[in-house]
Amino acid sequence: MKFKSFIAALAITLSTALSAATMPESISITYVKSPFNLQNIVMKERGMLEDAFKADGVSIKWRVINSGAVQGQAMASGDLDFSAVMNTASVLMAAGAGNPIAIASGVAHPQKIFALIGKPGTNYSVKDLKGKKVAGPKGTVLHQLLVAALVKEGMKITDVDFVNMDPGKAMTAVVSGQVDAGLVAAGLIIKANAAGAKTIATCEGYVSPNLVMTVRRDFAEKYPEAYEKVVATNRAALAWIKANKSEALALGAKEQGISMADAEKLYDWSGFYDVLTEADVKSLEADQAFLLENGMMEKKVDVRALLLPGAMK
Missing domain, CATH: 3.40.190.10 (Periplasmic binding protein-like II)
Incomplete structure (x- = not known):
């Protein structure tokens, strides 16, 4: 009986250790309110990531880094796991500079913002x-x-x-x-x-801006389950926004220090989405050509390779 109890306890210990090995101790992710990153605001203010990882014992570390260039540098140094919101121009420039960055999900197609x-x-x-x-x-x-x-x-x-x-x-x-x-x-x-x-x-007539969620590539490779859970939570935030628009706008207005009328205007300007399409890939390729031609990007990269599985469906 004692032997059976020992085996059972050992199995539980091994299972717990294996589960822990598939999850990081913490996840660092940016909190960027501007221009009007409602998914990011909702996800943080409602504690959605904390709830998603509570059973796994993973702590969430929010970091305010507004510059896409600095976000890319933080990923390159290993200090940042996810950027909740990053424009694709910054993604391409970071990738061209050799930073280990990848696109995890879509966020917004803001033309007027x-x-x-x-x-x-x-x-x-x-x-x-x-x-x-x-x-x-x-x-x-x-x-x-x-x-x-x-x-x-x-x-x-x-x-x-x-x-x-x-x-x-x-x-x-x-x-x-x-x-x-x-x-x-x-x-x-x-x-x-x-x-x-x-x-x-x-941007209308000049640039097709695209805001995306990015991840440090080696984090996604080492912790695929955690990576997928973060992406799923971000998409759940968008679903909640669509189902609870007034409440979501109130959160956005409070965090931005603006009126509900202005929050409504910014919402209409933002073009929120989550799953990238072939049109987004073509836009990335066009942006890369422009950035290279105008000396804003160091080296050409494989645009399609920047998108991780799940970013497109």
């Missing part, structure tokens, strides 16, 4: 920006928007005085007249417009 704005009292066109000071975040979809808009008018990035600046600071600089134009997103567009800064251009 990124914009180029001019300082109050002006009515600039893209052509008018030649020789002007433009502020915005380097290595992002906003940077890509600026380059694409200039190229369409027969210009290049060196035709403007481009200052690398966080979108929030860029908006302040534009509204105060310290710079001629700036690259901003989401609620910052609404605030800038209210302060008299007119929108010069959005």
Whole structure:
């Protein structure tokens, strides 16, 4: 009897150890509220990841890293497992630089949520920006928007005085007249417009922005069950948003410090989705060609290889 009890206890111990081996002790993931990352907000504020991994004893470590370039660097160093939201321009640039990054799921197709704005009292066109000071975040979809808009008018990035600046600071600089134009997103567009800064251009006609969830490739390979659970939870957040839109918008408005009316507007601008399609692959290939041609990406990568199983269905 004692021997049987010993065998039973050993089996339980081995089963527990095997289960633990398939799961990490913790998962680090970004918390990025802007431009209007409602899945990320809902997932964090409702504790969805914590609930999903509670039985596994896995702790969730939320990290605020707004820059796609810095997110890529954090993955390369092993300090970050997932970026809940990353624009594909940043993904491609990170991959081209050799960072071990992969696309796990879709997030949004926002056309109007990124914009180029001019300082109050002006009515600039893209052509008018030649020789002007433009502020915005380097290595992002906003940077890509600026380059694409200039190229369409027969210009290049060196035709403007481009200052690398966080979108929030860029908006302040534009509204105060310290710079001629700036690259901003989401609620910052609404605030800038209210302060008299007119929108010069959005992504429409220039760039097809795509926000995705990314993962450190070796994490997905080492912990496939955890990887799949994070993706499933992110998609469950979108399903909850669609089923509880008013409550979701209230959460987004609170976190962003905006009105419900503005939250509704940003929701309509965002184009939330979760499963990538062939159209997304073609868009990635087109973006890569543009980034390489304009010196924004170091090395060509296999775009299709960036997508992990489950990202497309």
